[in-house]
C-alpha cells in the first residue's frame with residue numbers, strides 16, 4: 001500500500017473478497033504480524049459485509065496513520081443506507097435485525113484497538129476502526 005488511502009466501492013458480495021485482499025496487503029505492508037493481520041482482515045470483512053447486507057453499497061477507505069510515536073492503520077466504512085436507530089443495542093453481542101450472529105460490530109471492536117461508530121437514521125452509517133503497531 002502506498003501513502004495515499006486505498007479506496008474501494010462496495011457494491012456486490014464479491015467486493016467483500018476484494019476488501020479482505022486490500023486490507024491484508026495494506027496491513028502486511030505496514031508491518032503487522034500474521035495474528036494482527038488476521039484480526040484486521042476479519043474486522044474489515046464483517047464491516048464490509050454489513051455495508052453490503054444493510055446498506056446495499058458504500059465505501060471502504062484504508063490508510064496508514066500516525067499518532068505521536070505510534071503508527072497504525074485506519075479503515076473507514078461509510079454508507080448512505082438506512083442507518084442504525086440504537087447504536088448501543090447494535091454493539092451488543094448477539095443483537096441482529098437479520099437473525100444472523102450479531103457479532104460483526106462487537107467482534108470488530110474486540111479485534112481492533114479502536115472502533116468509532118456514528119449513524120443517522122435515513123442517512124447512513126460510518127464506522128472507523130484503528131489498529132496500532134506494537135513496539
Ligand SMILES: Nc1ncnc2c1ncn2[C@@H]1O[C@H](COP(=O)(O)OP(=O)(O)O)[C@@H](O)[C@H]1O
Nearest residue numbers: 050054083090096097100101102103104105125
Ligand atoms: N452499515 C449498517 N447499516 C445499517 N444497519 C447496520 C449496519 N451495520 C450493522 N447494522 C445493524 O446492526 C446490527 C448488528 O450488526 P452485526 O453486529 O454486524 O450483526 P449481524 O450483521 O450478524 O446482524 C445488524 O443486525 C443491523 O441491524
Ligand SMILES: [Mg+2]
Nearest residue numbers: 046050104105
Ligand atoms: Mg454483520
